[in-house]
Each structure stands twice: as C-alpha cells, then as structure tokens.
Amino acid sequence: MGKRRRVAERRNTGPVVLGGMLAVVIGGAGFGVYALYGGGAAADDGTSAGSAHHKAVKTGPLSAAEVRTASTRFLTAWQQGRVTEAAGVTDDTSAAGTLLTGYTKDAHLKDVTLTPGKATGAKVPFSVKATVSYKGLSKPLAYDSSLTVVRRTSDGKPLVDWHASVVHPELKDGDTLVTGESGTPPVTALDRAGGQLTSARFPSLGTVLDGLREKYGKTAGGKAGIELRVVRGKASQAAKLSDKTLLELSKGTPGTVRTTLNPTLQAAAERQVAERKQASVVVLRPSTGEILAVANSGHGFNTAFQGSLAPGSTMKIVTSTMLFEKKLVTPDASHPCPKTYKLAGWTFHNDDDSEIKKGTFKQSFGASCNNAFIDFAPKLSDSDLTKEAQQVYGLGMDNWAVGVPSFDGSVPVQSGAQMGASLIGQGGVRMNPMNMASVAATVESGAFHQPYLVSPDVDHRTLAKAARTMSSATRSQLKDVMRFTADYGTASKAMAGMSGDYGAKTGSAEVDGQKKPNGWFTAYKGDLAAAGVVQAGGHGGDTAGPIVAALLKMGG
Structure with missing residues (x-):
C-alpha cells in the first residue's frame, strides 16, 4: 500500500513563463529561482561532470539544495509533459512513467500547473491546477499533494521517493486515474x-x-x-x-x-466519534442484523466495517461462550485469577499485575482478568475457539454480504502461547466494531443475524448463517456475566444510568510500538447492540465506552 501524504496548504507562489520557458519559484527560506530550459536545469544535482567519477558516494541527510534541485527537476518535467525525464528523477522510473503517462492519456488532464510550497526537510508540498477535458467537456481541477526526496543508496543521488500519492493524494500504489464514462452509474x-x-x-x-x-x-x-x-x-x-x-x-x-441506517442514530454516532481521534462505532439491531449507524472519526478508511484489529478482552465473550458450552466453568464457580500464568514458555500478566485470589469466574469476567481465561488453555484443543467463533457467531468465514465491502473477522487456529493469547483477543485474532457489535447482538438475541446495510430483498443475495445457535442456558450465563460487568465491573462507569435488559464488555488491546492500547467496548440494551474502538486511546471503559453507551441510551 502506498504512503498517504497529508494535504499541504496551498501557497500563492506560482510558475513564471519567460519567453516560452518555465521558471518555477519555490517559496521558503533558502530557496531561490530555478529556470529550466529545454531538457536541462540551471543547477545540477550537486556533482560536476568533471569530478563525478572522482567523488565518493554521498551519504547522510539531504541538503536543502539537493531537495530543491530534485523536486524542481521532477515538477518542471512533469508540468511540461516530459514524462520520461520526470520519471527519471524518481526511484521507480517504470511505475512513475506509467502513471504520469496515464495522467494525460487516460485521465485526460492538460494545462497542468504545479506550484511548489515551502519544503519541510525532504518533503516538498505542491499544488496542482489542471483542466480535465473529454469529448467536448472540460472542467478545472485543483488539489494539493506532496513529494519526498530520498538519497539512492547505490550512488547517493537525490531522487523523488515514488508513490502514486505523489500524483494525487487519493491514489494508492497500483491505482490509476481515468476520465470517461463512469464504470457504474451514480x-x-x-x-x-x-x-x-x-x-x-x-x-x-x-x-x-x-x-x-x-x-x-x-x-x-x-x-x-x-x-x-x-x-x-x-x-x-x-x-x-x-x-x-x-x-x-x-x-x-x-x-x-x-x-437500514437510522438518521438520528447516524448523526449521533458522527458527533460521538468526532470527539476522539481514531474512533469508530457501529450500531446494530440484534433481532434482524440491520446496521443502524456507522461512523469513523477518520474518513479515509472505514475501520468500522473493514478494520482488522486485535479486539482485546471483548473477545472474552466468545471465549466464555465456549467455556460455558463445554461446561468447564459457570459464572458463579470459584475461579481465582493468578497474577501471572505460564504457558508454552510465555508468562502472561493481568492488567496492572492485578489478581483475584478468591473469587468467581463472573468476577474475573467483570474485572477482565486475563489469566482466569488463559489458564483454561491446557483443557482446549487448538481449534476450539476458531470453531466457536465460526459456528455460533458467524465470524471468520469470509461470507458476510453486508452490501458494501467489509471484513468478517478472523480467528485462526493457533497453538501454544498464541492459542492462549487468542482467548483474550490477542494473538492472531482480528476484528472490527461491526464484528464485535454482532457478537453482543448474538448474545442479546440468542442467535447470529448477519449484519447488513442493504436489505437482501433489494438484490436477492443470501446472508450468512451460523451453523448452530447457543443453548438457552449458555445465553443466560453470558447475559449474567455481561450484566455484572455493566453494573459492577470495568464497564460500570460508562453504563451508569442504563435501564432495562443490558450488558457490556470492555477491552484493551496491546499493539507493538504503541504507547497506549486500543480501547474497545461492546454492549447491548434491548434490541440495540453497539461496539466501538478508539485506537491508541487507552482502556476501553474510558474511551470507547462513553461512545457506545451514549448511542444505546438513545434507543432506536
């Protein structure tokens, strides 16, 4: 996937035409005016022809002059339609040449004007103005982009680090721009x-x-x-x-x-996620699977439907379903949660190194105490959790027909310590808010109803079905531990003031290299279920919890 670059502020500087030749003015301290005539530049890449073979390969950070020269050569050649020359100033001449050629031939863009802005280190923002012209129709196009100059390892030459997003920030590597009859009607x-x-x-x-x-x-x-x-x-x-x-x-x-979207809930969901960075939420109707709201605070990718994130302790709902069905434990059974637990060479810890010496399984669920779940690993086969997720919750089968692109969750078969980690929503387990809202909805209704945004009656598509439903006894046990968590456990602060039939589960998923965990929360109230995640937000009860609870309290 290509690197996305932030859209830079447009600058007022612009190219100047002198006697039919172009001079590109680059604003910013230490930048001058560089005139490009024909195929050559007023300044070269910093190595004179007479000394090129006698100098060692340059290394280290790029100088301002090197960044300026490489970016100017690239932008000027692109603007003047000299595709081969522009591509030659990048570190991927083939990909650059193909996309820049398509910019004219396939996207039908002409009269291109590129105006560089002030560089920040090796990154150079620039604005683009052009005209899209196709079969007698034309419209102006304006947008901002950026490029980054890097030093080629083999010879030290400064080149534009090529990614499709240089041409347009909406492009990922491998994408193209095309003008013509739309592939599909609006x-x-x-x-x-x-x-x-x-x-x-x-x-x-x-x-x-x-x-x-x-x-x-x-x-x-x-x-x-x-x-x-x-x-x-x-x-x-x-x-x-x-x-x-x-x-x-x-x-x-x-x-x-x-x-199936509910406009009132959708508007509320948008407001809720806007208050936090990297927040996503989905609201479902458990009795049908209808999606009532979906919102993300970042609008470039639909994390709520397509995210693939470790769900942390919200996965303990699925794990508990399996444990209850296998009759390995009951909510009120005495079940301590040790501070540490060793499995296959790994030592697992609870959050804040807490422990429950004398307590019930329900208390461990409510406190989200990890080792009360991981210590069941020796009694389980490697595929037990995978089968439970697939057969009861419809997860990980890659067969949901939502109406738009979605990821259906993944619970791979794992062994040893990784299997133990999966029991608490780490390891290889991956979910998104739609998946976890469906988990809460399945507990509330007692059966899996595949989430959908467009009724199957519209196009006669077949919705996914689960292989079996949980027993009424298991459902009652799950609702017991989730209600306890909402009233007395880690979800109690967010769920305070809730009435009727409700339950919840929090989650915190550790991510390598991330200071704070992803905060998860999933809950149901009557015929509503919701789940949310706040990436790098911290504990789910404090971050995603208020988002989910606020939406459940609205009804719908």
Whole structure:
C-alpha cells in the first residue's frame, strides 16, 4: 500500500513563463529561482561532470539544495509533459512513467500547473491546477499533494521517493486515474426513513456511499455520467477499497438504494466519534442484523466495517461462550485469577499485575482478568475457539454480504502461547466494531443475524448463517456475566444510568510500538447492540465506552 501524504496548504507562489520557458519559484527560506530550459536545469544535482567519477558516494541527510534541485527537476518535467525525464528523477522510473503517462492519456488532464510550497526537510508540498477535458467537456481541477526526496543508496543521488500519492493524494500504489464514462452509474442512497444520505451531511459515509455505488450502481436504474475517478489496482482491491469519483464532468442519472441506517442514530454516532481521534462505532439491531449507524472519526478508511484489529478482552465473550458450552466453568464457580500464568514458555500478566485470589469466574469476567481465561488453555484443543467463533457467531468465514465491502473477522487456529493469547483477543485474532457489535447482538438475541446495510430483498443475495445457535442456558450465563460487568465491573462507569435488559464488555488491546492500547467496548440494551474502538486511546471503559453507551441510551 502506498504512503498517504497529508494535504499541504496551498501557497500563492506560482510558475513564471519567460519567453516560452518555465521558471518555477519555490517559496521558503533558502530557496531561490530555478529556470529550466529545454531538457536541462540551471543547477545540477550537486556533482560536476568533471569530478563525478572522482567523488565518493554521498551519504547522510539531504541538503536543502539537493531537495530543491530534485523536486524542481521532477515538477518542471512533469508540468511540461516530459514524462520520461520526470520519471527519471524518481526511484521507480517504470511505475512513475506509467502513471504520469496515464495522467494525460487516460485521465485526460492538460494545462497542468504545479506550484511548489515551502519544503519541510525532504518533503516538498505542491499544488496542482489542471483542466480535465473529454469529448467536448472540460472542467478545472485543483488539489494539493506532496513529494519526498530520498538519497539512492547505490550512488547517493537525490531522487523523488515514488508513490502514486505523489500524483494525487487519493491514489494508492497500483491505482490509476481515468476520465470517461463512469464504470457504474451514480446512486442516491436513502436512510431507512427515505431521507437522502450524503457525505456532506454525514462525513463518515463517504466510503460507504462509494461502496454502495460500486455494488448497486448498475442495477439501481441509473445512467452513467462522465467523470474523473480513481480506479483501484490489485493491492487496493485486495484491501477492499472502492473506486472513487474525483470530479464530475457531466452528471449521470442516479438510481436509488435504500439502506437500514437510522438518521438520528447516524448523526449521533458522527458527533460521538468526532470527539476522539481514531474512533469508530457501529450500531446494530440484534433481532434482524440491520446496521443502524456507522461512523469513523477518520474518513479515509472505514475501520468500522473493514478494520482488522486485535479486539482485546471483548473477545472474552466468545471465549466464555465456549467455556460455558463445554461446561468447564459457570459464572458463579470459584475461579481465582493468578497474577501471572505460564504457558508454552510465555508468562502472561493481568492488567496492572492485578489478581483475584478468591473469587468467581463472573468476577474475573467483570474485572477482565486475563489469566482466569488463559489458564483454561491446557483443557482446549487448538481449534476450539476458531470453531466457536465460526459456528455460533458467524465470524471468520469470509461470507458476510453486508452490501458494501467489509471484513468478517478472523480467528485462526493457533497453538501454544498464541492459542492462549487468542482467548483474550490477542494473538492472531482480528476484528472490527461491526464484528464485535454482532457478537453482543448474538448474545442479546440468542442467535447470529448477519449484519447488513442493504436489505437482501433489494438484490436477492443470501446472508450468512451460523451453523448452530447457543443453548438457552449458555445465553443466560453470558447475559449474567455481561450484566455484572455493566453494573459492577470495568464497564460500570460508562453504563451508569442504563435501564432495562443490558450488558457490556470492555477491552484493551496491546499493539507493538504503541504507547497506549486500543480501547474497545461492546454492549447491548434491548434490541440495540453497539461496539466501538478508539485506537491508541487507552482502556476501553474510558474511551470507547462513553461512545457506545451514549448511542444505546438513545434507543432506536
């Protein structure tokens, strides 16, 4: 995947045309005016022709002059349409040449003006102005991008570090820009009440709306327009990213797709996640699987549906289901939680090195005490947790048909210490808020109902089903421990004031190289279930908990 670069502020400096030749003015301290005539530059790359063979290979940080020269040569050659020359100033001439050629031939962009801004170290922001012209239609296009100059190891030469995002920040490596009849007609997405859903009204829905168009555009009754769009390559398709429209030259006639979203809950979800960085939440209806709200504080990737994160202790709901079904423990059984537990050469610790010397399994669940779960590992087979997740909760089967791209969770078969870690939502277990909201919903309803955003009646698709349902006794035990957690355990602060039938589970998932864990929270109240994550936020009860609880208290 390519590196995303932040959009830089546009500067007022611009290229100056002198007698038909271009002079690019780069703003900022220590930057001058460099005139490029024909195929050469007024300044070279810092090595004179007479001495090039006598100098050692340059190493170390790039100088301001080297950054300026490499970026100027690249931007000027690109602007003047000298693709081979521009690509030659990058560290991947083949990929750069292909994408820069397509910029003109496939995207139909002309009259390109590139205006560099002030460099920050080796990073140079620049603004782009161009005209999209296709079959008598034309529209101006303006956006900001950036490039980074690196030193080639083999000879020390400064070159542009090539990624597709240099050409446009929405591009991932392998993606292309294309102007023409859209691959699919536009769609007008509606909420469950018939109101129109737009990314202007609900910023979190940008990727969702793209996915709806990709899935239903050709069947919803619309007619394609002419547009400039990002066409995803293999890597982006594997990551389940949808094509993205950047500019419409002529509007198509949209078809209509009705979703299950509740506009009131959606608006509330957007407000809740906006208060924290890297927050995501999903609200479901347990009795049907209908998705009522989905929101992410970062709008570039739909973590709520497509994220693949360790769920931490929220996974203990699935683990407990397995333990109850196997009759290895009951909620009120005496079950201490030791401070440490050794398994296959690993020593597992509880949060803050806590322990419960004399307590019940319910108390360990409520306190989210890790070793009360890991110490069951010797009594389990390597595949037990995987089977439980698949057969009862419908997870990890890669068969959910939500209506837009999604990740269905993963609980791989593991052994030894990794299997033990999986019991507490670490190891190889990966989930997102939609998956964990579905887990809480399955406990509440007693059976798995695959989450969906568009009714299967619209396109007659088949929703995923679980192989079996949990027993009524197991469901009662799960609701017992989740209610205890909501009233007296780690979820009690967030769930304070809740009434009716409710339960919750918190989670904190450690991530290598991250100071604070990802905070998770999943809960249900009546016929609502929700789950959220705040990445690098800390404990779930303090971070994701208030988001989830606020939405559950609204009803819907």
